[in-house]
Every structure is written in C-alpha cells, then in structure tokens.
Amino acid sequence: MLDTVAKKSDYKVVGTRPIRPDGVDKVTGRARFGADLNLPGQLVGRVLRSPHPHARLVSIDVSAAAALDGVKAIVTREDFADQPPELTAAGEMMLNYRDVVRNVLAREKVLYEGHAIAAVAAISAAIARKALRLIRVDYEILPHVTDVVAAMAPDAPLLDEAMITAGVTPTPTTPSNIAKRVDFGHGDIDTGFAQADVIVEREFRTESVHQGYIEPQACVANVAEDGQAELFVTTQGQWIVRGHCAKLLGWNVNRIKVTAAEMGGGFGGKTVVYLEPLALALSAKARRPVKMVMTREEVLKATGPTSAARVRVKVGAKKDGRITAAFAECAYGAGAFAGSPAGGGAMCAFAPYELEHVATIGLDVLTNRPKVSAYRAPGAPIAAFAVESVLDEIARTIGVDPIDLRLKNAAKVGTRSTYGPTFAAIGFVELLQAAKAHPHYSAPLPAGQGRGVAAGFWFNVGGDTAVQLTLNEDASVTLTAGTPDVGGLRASLGMMVSEELGIPLDKIRTQIGDTASLAYNFVTGGSRSTFASGMASVEAARAMVKELAARAAKIWDIPVDAVKFEDGMLKPAGDNAGKYEPMSIRDIARQMAKTGGPIVGYATLNAQGAAPGLAFHIVDTQTDPETGKTTILRYTALQDVGRAIHPAFVEGQMQGGVAQGIGWALNEEYVYGADGRMQNAGFLDYRVPVASDLPMIDTVMVEVPNPRHPYGVKGVGEAPIVPPMAAIANAVARGAGVRFTQLPMSPPRVLAALSGQGAR
C-alpha cells in the first residue's frame, strides 16, 4: 500500500485501540446529554405547531395563554425581527437567514405540518401544554404539495409565490417551486452516447428519511438580568449555534456562551437551530432558565430529514465496459425552504469514475415538508442509489464483472473529476482491488440469494479549527478541541498528541470546549473532526515542543536550535550533544515558573487538503417470495480510510453508516396522507433497523494515507452511508429477480412487484 506519510510501524499509539475516555460515563449513564441539565428555577418551554401543511397565518392571539397562571413568557413572530436574504454555511449545507427566521417561527405562512408558530415557557409541562391549547390561531388554508414531482408541475401550489428558478438561462418569467438548477460535467454526452454499444436509462424515486438520532433536540437557555446568556445544547457545532441565535436575536455573539452537551447522535441533523433561539428569547423575557426538549413526533415532523427525490440516470458503455457517456438529473425535495442537497447529489453521482463525457443536473425543489438538513454525505446516497443500480444493469447486460466494470472506469490521482477539480489523493483502485480479493466476493451463493455491490463517494471537508494544549504543573496535558465528539474524537486527538509528545495517553485529557474557551470552530460535519481537529492538535503539540525546547535552551543556556526533541526527551544536539543531561517534559514542567511561565500549545487553522472518502460494499440478501421481506445475510464494507487513528472508531463509523443505509433501503420512509400530514411520526411506524435486523457488518479498512495530513487522516464518517441502498437493490435484483427503482424496498412493495412480474 502507498505510504507517503510515515510508516505505520513507526507509530506507538496511532493505530492501536485504547478504551475511549468517554466510555465509562456513557455506559453508566453519567454522561450529560442535551436534556440532562437542570437549573434552579427552570421553566418548561413548549412549542405550538401547525396542524396544516400550508396556510396563511392570519392572526395569532396569545392573550388567553398569557393570562394563565404559571405562564411566564410567550414568543411569536412578533418577537423576532425579519432577516434579509443572507447565505451562511451550516454543516455541509447553506442556510439563508431569511428562511431560518421563518423556520424557527412561521411568519406570513405555515409551510408544513409541524411548523412552529409560538413558544411558551411555564412553570410545568402541564401548564405549558394548557397554554398552547389557549393560543388562538386563524389560518387561511392553502392547497399543499408534499410530493417532489408534483411540486415541479406547472400548476402546483406555490410555497413561495415570488420564486424564480435560479441557474437557468434565460431567466424564467413565471414563478415555480424549483428554487435552483445547478449543472456539472464536461465533454459532450451526445457524442458519448453515440459511441455506446449499450445504453441504460432509468428513473428512480426515494422517500424522505430521517437521521434518526436517538437523542431528540434539547437545550437549556439561561439569560441573566444583564443580558449575558448561556446555552447548554445538543449540537454538532457550538459556534454556529451561537452565530445563528445571535443573528436572529440581534445580539453580539459574545453575549452567548454555548456549551455542547454529549451527543446522542446527530448525523448532520444537529447543525441547524430550532429550539435554541426560542429558549433564549423565552429566557430573556422570563428572566429564568428555560429548558426545551422535543418529543419524537416533533423531531420527525419539524426537524430536517433528508430529501425525497427523483433521479433520472442514463449511462452508455462499450461492450468492454468502458463508459462513453453518463447523465444524471437529481431533483431533490428541499422541504419548506430552498436548500436541498441536490448539488451534492449531482456532484457525487459519477464522482468515483473517470469519464470523458458527463453531465449532471441538480434541481432544488420546494415542498410542504419540513426543511431538509444535512444527513451523512448529504445528497450522495440518493444519487449513488440510482447511478450504481444502472452500472449494475450495464455490467449484467454486457456480461462484465461489476467490480471489473468499475475498475475499468475508476478515477485515479490526476483524474479530472466529474464535478470539476482534479483528484490529488484518491484510493478507489486500491479499494476495488481489495474488494475483488475479499473472500466474501468469491464465496459460493446458495440458490435464492443475491449478491450486490456498489461504490460510494464523499468529498470530506476541512475548515476553521482551533485547538489548545495546556501543559499542567505535573506534566499532564489538557487538550481542548472545539468540534463535538460524535464517534471517539477525544480518543483520536489524544492519541495523535500522545504520539507527538511521547506522553502516555492516560496523561492527556481531551475535552470539548465551549464557545468562550476557544477561538471559532466550524461544526463536526463533513467528516472533518478527526481530520481538522487532528491537524490542529498536531500543530498545537508541535508548537508546545518548540516552547519546551526554548525552555530547555534557556536552562542550558544554549541556542534553541541546539535542542532536539526525541523519544519524549529534550536533548542537547549538534556541538552540545552529550554536554547536558537530557530533560523530560516533567523536568521542564517543574521549572515552568522560573523559565517564563505557563506553557501552552495553540493552533488555529483553516484545514486544507481534505481527501475524498470512497467506500465499496458487498452484500448478500434473501427475499421471501411469499412475504416480500428481504433479509441481509452477509455484509462487507470496504473503505479507503486514509489512516485509521483508532481503528475501532473507524470501523464503528463504517458499521453505523451501513446500519442506517440498510434502514433507508428496506423500511425507512416518511408516509404522507392526502391531507399533507405525516402518518408515521414515531419509531413504531418509522422503522429504523433494530440490532437483530443486522448481520455482523464486516469491515475492511484500506489505508491509503492522505499526504496532506500529518497522520494521513481522511474523513471516514460519511462515505459508508453512500453505497448500501444500491448494493442492496443490486443484490435483490440478482437474488429475487426484480430491479427496484424506488425506495424503500419494503415488504408490501416487494411483494407487489414480485406478483406483478409473475413466475421467475
């Protein structure tokens, strides 16, 4: 395998599997999640939500609720100033403050069932509930549209009567629900299709699926009499919560100190604000702490799932498997406000491949559903479901092994990607070779079972990051990072610092800082936290080593560059070699005061050089022909992981992505009635997989280190959710004989399809 960073065998700590520092608290229940903080005098905040999918808000009368004993504050649209259009990054997607203020509390219209209208803070949940029932809302009901294809029809009800599709020339003259069109690609697909021996063209549909984090949105806000505010919240990004809340409230950001709780899952969904500005506004009014926790129904109806979509794909290939042309159109539902991940889908659709003629289109479509938010590799899994299914059909049609087909077209270092940039680091070929050599791929398959494969791509990102290392007087080290830990980050950062400083891991305590303790950090998202906070931690450690060397130089009275750091010891070097007894970090720590005061290592950076993540999955399925139920029998997930700092956590990310992908493939979906209301807003009928639904998910980490990271790290958290839907659909096509172009492949749908196609 490539090794441009440092040989794995050179590491003492990186690549091992120590116990995670947050593990004990989590298994004993001591860890504090978003809803676990309670403050003296705290009020209960509750939200009034729209029962209608689309209506004009004629009036909101809170007078009866306000008069109720025990109600301490109420907020409505009147309490938030309108915001002009202004785009800002939230996780991996863009937000428009004009929309954020409308999503937090509806203004002119309610745009989906569950849209927040007012919030109440009261001395008990029972009183808060009663108060909500006393709020009188006058609605003028409007026709609604929840289906993404129906929403694109010329006569569809309009969510935003003034919306003109951006990205189309000439500029359309009539409004529509299509907010934006984006185009990617190169070459000329007509030329490419003319060269093809075989062309497969299909249309795919997917339903909205939710991130399904077990911990609902929750926060406690406490605004003091002088206006200083604290917010304890479950979030993937303390700083973006601070920024969004300050913007909506018209406050300076430094008035709010945001502390990120331990997180019970986020997967991209905890990169936006819902309750937080309401809790702060209620607390500011009531002058008491306000705690707000969503119910599961609220989570499903009012927080971002990912898009429902229609994807059209057309691929042409030569008989030998060489793809001559590829086209995809990704129409993704955005929910109530513009900003679906259609662009991500269009960019990732063919990204693993080197193509001469390729064109992809993304369409961002408004529907009367909750505004989508990021969900692991936003947009990519939907596009991959479509593209990788079509590639499977091509492979079968021309009689080529599906891995060979992909090898023949695989992107390499130097390939111009289908979305523009040229790949500097990409391990797709190594990954495909590992998959082909894996025993699963060649294992005999009993009759009735099907084996499917699929690839997945995700960009991964870097971004703003700050880390602080403090050397304590006993030579232990405190590492403060600003990206919330969603999958073992604290252990991984500690391990890299341990490797750098030669200090044992148990002498390094890693914590996630609040917004007052560090400079700005962008969210944990885009698979960036180990990459970017790792890069900053290493830089901070190296800065600390520099300072340690300066202190040693001072003690020995030799020039700084005559001190070297080796095996955790400071040694005189060059002419001075052997002249002084080497000093440990502990020796320096003891003399901190005498040599210049406390020692820190600090790093702030905008992390560059993130390398794409590629995943390749192999799955065996069996479909019961009488019930339509598909069982996942064997699953192997392979991934180019760069370098696995803590392999168990990397495997955990891979297995988690697969588990969520299996749910997406087989059972998860938003079910809407003709009334535009969600029918299955609970975990009984919104079916995420349970443990017994899943086989052991085998993982193979292919390590192609990222040359632009000191430890070779690539993001690993998102790529693994990209291939499962296509891999499973491909397995079902081969095993049950029916090709599914619609998700989920739930038993009723599969049975209908099986009986529709007759004996086979």
Added chain:
Amino acid sequence: MRYEAPDRIEKAVDLLASAAGEARVLAGGTDLIVQMKSEIVEPDLVIDVKRIAEMRGVVEEGGAFRIGAAVSGAELKEHPRLRKVWPGVIEAANLIGSTQVQGRATLGGNLCNASPAADSVPALIAAGAKVIIAGPAGRRELAVEDVVLGPRKTALAKGEIVVAFVLPKRVPLAADAYLRFIPRTEMDIAVVGCGVDLTLDPAGKIIAARMGLGAVAARPLLVGEAGAAIIGSSLDEPALARLEAAARAACRPIDDKRGTKEFRVQIAGVLARRVVHIAYERAKASAKVST
C-alpha cells in the same frame, strides 16, 4: 393524578367503580405509561394491580392452567409446564417487545389495551382461552375472542377487571403455534398475527382446529371457517388451499401506513399455511413427550 396499589381484587374493583374521573388499571404499564407520556390518556386515578396475589400466579388445576392477568411475559416463559403444553401462547406472549418489555408486559394488558394487533390475543383465541372477570356485580367468564370489540374498546363494564386467563385441559396429540409478520425482526407491530391450535387422531388426521387472526380487522378474530377447512385432513394441498382462502376471506383490513389491504390479506394466507405446519409437527411430536 392519584396512584393506588391495592392488594385485593375487591378493593381494586371498588376504586375503579367509584372513581369520579378517568380511572385506569396499571399492569406492566408498557402500553399505559407510553400513552400517558404521549398525552393520549390523562387518567385521574391509576390502580396498580401488581400487588394482588391472585393476579400474579400461574396455577395448574386438573390439567387446566389459570394464569394471573398481571403475570409478566418473562415469568410465563420460565414456567416449566406451560411452555411445553401451550408453546404457541407462550411464543406469542414472548414476541411482545423486547427482553426489557418482556419483564413487565402482561397478558391482561395486551388484551385490555384492545389493539387489533396485540400478539398474544390470536394465540389465546386459538387456544380456546377464557377470561375471569371481577366487577361490582361479582365474577363472570368470557371467551377471549369476545373481550375486544374494536380499537381501544372492550366488553368490560365500568369497574371490571380481568383477573385471570384459563387455558383448558389438553387432550393428547394436540399443540398450538403462533406466527406474526413484521417488517423488522423485533420491536415492531404485527402486520398480521396468526395463532392456531390443532388436535390429531393417532393416524395424523386433524380432528379439531381453531385459528385466531390479528391485525386484519378492527379486532382480533376467531376464524371458524379456517379451522373447519383443515378438519379431517392431514394438511394435504386442497385443505391448505381452503385454509388459506378462509383466512384471507376473514380479513377486513384497513389501508394504512403499516401495509396495504392487499398486502395484509396476502400475508394472512401465507401465515395461516406456515403456522399450521408448525402446530401439526408439534402435535405429532407431543405423542412422544407426555404432557
């Protein structure tokens, strides 16, 4: 809200009968507490029946079993005789929820919650189980299939409590079985549930058969025609086809998020076929183990 935990049936009946507002019996609470938390029910009085000895034990009386309505699924499973004599009832009760839910969920709660999809109910119907009911007017008995009238509606009058279930004495060469269909493998609600109880003659011919179907109508059903379809047979194909048709004909499902009508009807037939085979094999094997 008031909470009471009486240790005698009569006291519980009194409390329930004389309550002014909404009063609810609390057994395992795996339905009731969930409904209270999600504000579907807001009782003024909750009467916990778990301290009533008569409702907490399993007794074998002359071959018949009397199962207290507040015995948990986990306790049922551990009863050494019950799971041999009534494997279908026990497997149905133990499909409810998960290991954690099993520690609390009861047959009484499963029945009185009056869900059309309750798992133990079709198995109890197939088994010919009766319930003993205590109320202000004394005690009465009712067949299980007559307790649930529709979603969240039972035949219990104000003040009435289900005290126990009675499973009849077994004859030789008889066994029961239960199967349900769910999209997942556990922690799910039945799309269809099917219980069957069979008695064979020594030649392997079915001489008695009862089938219960759940989740295919507004309440769990006793499907007489399905039982009749296989009596006299040894599960030959024509008998199975009649059984399948009878099971499907009994379905009066609704279209909802849990499956289309066609799907439920289809699955009812599939499960009927599958479950009778299991019961049949068990009944044959029961000749070898003395019951």
